[in-house]
Amino acid sequence: MLTDLLLAILHHLLVFLLAGVLAGELVLVRTGLSGRNLKVLGHIDRMYGLTALAIIVVGVCRVVLGLKGWEYYVASGAFWAKMAAFAAVGILSVKPTIRILKWARAGEGYTVPDAEIAAARRFLRLEVAVFALIPIFAAMMARGVG
Ligand code: HEM
Incomplete structure (x- = not known):
């Protein structure tokens, strides 16, 4: 029970952190981007990658160690929709990351x-x-919808 609670807390904190980091990137990536902001953006993008990695680790721990058991999630369409959406976000982040690395090096x-x-x-x-879409699928999978 305690493990499940701690993982749920960590999962939520990391998810909000990722949303904040993504918002930070959208604020910084603007016309006229230059100077110190290029360096800050490079740091933020690294944080984005590390946070996403931590979400995967904690998410997998929730699936394996959570109260419902992994069989519950493997059988849930909403879980797989959530994984697909998470993977899509990751794929969409590749191009901006390559650009941000190039800009920071300049x-x-x-x-x-x-x-x-x-x-x-x-x-x-x-x-x-x-x-x-991810929190929508998350709420559905947690309640056995879909
Ligand atoms: C940015 C990515 C993610 C977001 C925004 C997100 C969001 C959420 C939210 C809001 C919940 C709470 C659902 C509720 O109780 O109503 C949740 C639960 C959960 N998430 Fe995630 N999640 C993400 C990534 C992942 C990943 C990568 C995994 C697994 C590999 C995962 C596994 C879980 C599990 C097992 C639960 C528990 C659901 C339950 O209570 O049965 N999540 N997630």
Whole structure:
């Protein structure tokens, strides 16, 4: 019971952290991005990757060690929909991450071209849209819907 509670608390905190980090990226990736913000964005994107990794570890622990048992989740369509949405967010984050690494390497004197900002923002907005599906599927799977 305590393990389940602690994992649930950790899961929620990490999920909110990831949402915050994603929001931070959307705020920073704007026309005229340059200087110190390039470095900050690089740090934020690393944090994004580490948080996503921690969510996977804690999520798998919840499946295996949670009160319902792993069989419950494996049989849930909503669980697999949630995993697919999470994977889609991960795939959508690859392109912005590659761009952010390139920008950060260019140094503080560099200003990111508008076209690259627009392209990265398209991916980030898509990430936000798919991310929003995850708590919906989570609530469904927790209640045995779908
Ligand atoms: C950004 C990604 C994720 C978000 C936003 C998210 C969100 C949530 C939320 C809001 C709940 C609470 C559902 C409720 O009680 O109403 C939950 C529960 C849960 N999540 Fe996640 N989750 C994410 C990733 C993952 C991953 C990767 C896994 C597994 C590999 C996972 C496994 C679980 C499990 C096992 C529960 C417990 C459901 C229950 O009480 O039966 N989650 N998640």
